Amino acid sequence: MKFRIPRGTQDLLPGEVEKWQYVEEKAKELCRRYHFSEVRTPVFEQTSLFQRGVGETTDIVEKEMYTFEDRGGRSLTLRPEGTASVVRSFVENKLYADTPPTKLYYIGPMFRYERPQAGRQRQFHQFGVEVFGTEEPDVDAEIIDLGYRFYRATGLADVKVELNSVGCPRCRPVHREALVEYLTPHKEELCKDCQSRLERNPMRILDCKNESCHRITEGAPKVIDFLCDHCGPHFDSVKEALELLEVPFHVNTRLVRGLDYYTQTAFEFVLEGKGGGSLGGGGRYNGLVEEVGGPETPGIGFAVGLERVLMALEQQEVELPLQTGVDCFLVTLGAEAKKHGVTLLKQLREAGLSAERDYLDRKMKGQMKAADRARAAYVAILGENELAENRVKVKNLATGDQETIQLDKLVDYIRDVSK
Template identity: 50%
Template sequence: MNLITKVPRGTQDILPGQSKNWQTIETVLRQVASLHGFSEIRTPVFEHTELFQRGVGDTTDVVQKEMYTFQDKGGRSITLRPEGTAGATRALLEHGLYAAALPQKLWYEASCYRYEKAQKGRLREFHQFGVEMYGSADPLADAEIISIASAIFSRLDIHGLTLELNSIGCPTCRAAYTKALQEYFGQYKDQLCETCQSRLERNPMRILDCKSEICHKIGEKAPSILDYLCDDCKAHFQKVCSALDTLGISYQINDRIVRGLDYYTRTVFEFTTNDLGSQGTVCGGGRYDGLVEELGGPAMPALGFGLGLDRLLLLMEAQNIRFPQQPACDLYIASIGEAARLKSLVLATALRSADMIAAFDDLGRGLKAQMKYANKIGARYSMVLGDNELAAEQASVKNMETGDEDNLPIDENFAKAFAGMERRSSLFTTL
């Protein structure tokens, strides 16, 4: 074939065989979020650019290098969302959700866009599940947010993850830390990449998150934020750790985690794996107590996490985690002749109304080709309709695995009779 184009670099098609696995994961995500009292929010795929400049931070790689930004026909600067938190917070403020009962607990599933070097586990269009909690400054809220991610991994049978935990303090204690970083990195200014040289005065913590090997190597011996925490931030972090200990959630302190977005304060965390090579961060989040106010709202604490679904699927594949196989078809109705084809449509419609998956021939194929198709789609049962079956008003339904057959009436009671036959067959198999 001479295709006029292919899927853009850094994006992917999710085909029918794969989408079932996505649906399985999405069901687990929704269930866990609901059990923790979170409600779904859906925000636009694009926002005004200043939302991300103010919320995410103009010194971050995301804003400086990775955003898909363009001008619309009205001359407004528009950006495809690079992450979900800023949009959710904008919606919280615009619609007055912050004035309702607190805490406000929101979850979302969204496609996000970042212009990065496309590679396995790092796409330009990626899919993110996130939770956001607004209104609680309590350390137990931090532990609860982390426990949600832990519960998701447990339900999906994912193993071998490491929870890495840090505190990056508040604006008060970060002032002293910023000065210490400026003094340290100032010694190596000429060796830093061009981006980090500009960060040195404005936001030196961003240097710790730089992807440059040279900057990363220099940053290994930089001062630790944990040595600069104020008493309040230190007490908060200790309570988070204590709550995780009580929950039995193991963790490692990693004082180099700063996350890639400027809105974070105090607790930051990542769930990492060794099964995906360099793209080892599966989930990341923390606290961002200044974000609501930064976007024009009242002073309000907030926290949450983002979980990459594309990378999550890669991890489950790497760990050979099997997804439940759902039947593609409960009953395939083969037909001989136009009258039988019409009847097969009627019976299939009745089965679908009773929440069963039914298929029939809508290509006018011969019987042999129809039965081959029934095998290809994994039909659990098959039935052949012809003139004899129509005259007798009954047909034989065959179990495609065992070969057992049952005669059923092909009248208004057909769906009920088929459901009863299937229950009997399942009971016999169980016994």
């Protein structure tokens, strides 16, 4: 085998791709109901967009970007996430000139250079939404609600919403100072990563999985205890709205998202129980539009990992309502019948029915087998005898029942039974 698929990527083949279509359809339908419009941006952008947007100190920028130079010497990067691109597009196309809010969604591939493993690919797919132009807490709640409903719509159970507020540029420094003061005496007990985080991004120590770090941070200052008179009430309103929307959530004061742009509301969708993990997450990013060169504009959004959703559906053994069989498989016997079959097949398809036939000159038995394999609901048999009488036999493959009908009634017949 000479050519192989690049590491961390995958071909979505028939049998699997239908599940993707199903899940994507759920996302689109939900977005339609919540009145979001789709936006499609390029899969690559100037490298600096992500450096600025996602944050220089994030793992994504530090070690996971798919960066390359084009023939003109420009540094480009395959998008590691969707928000930065959407914000760039929002600013570049001056969508802020439209009446706010601007509500957008996207579905597409993202790229991160990492070691592939369960639920982690180098090319993976996200469905995400963004709302620009309002700080209204109800919007925060609606965004979370939309994400939550999406999982439910696909058939997933036990999805939990973890919620936190990470404050704003006004309250965060105060918390940061308190946190550093609290942690510094324990510096030696922290893991290596956290020791460096202490200076660079101390808040991240709060969600370190290391046991020792976890123990130390147990009594550490929480961000929500430091929220300013703007962020505090905002957070309370978000929680209140979530209750009205009947979205079950759990305040997790350790939740700190990995991207630098988040302010105030931060949330994550996680799967309960063993093998649980993050299915998606998001938050508010009130400074990002400005950071990318636009006017001061609040924003909020989330992104969900579609691979992880599919994986969870698999794990929970959710039966997706996928239909893959054809309505009618046409079996013909003899040259004349075969010729007539060409027209018949066309008529079935024109009527909106899915129809298939044999193209390998198989004998009747072979054609019947092919019909079975195509998971045909019905088989229409047209032989010399039937043709002579202007009739066709129709067989229900599930029941084995068979009857003979007028040839020109075939399309109507199949249409009636296919409803």
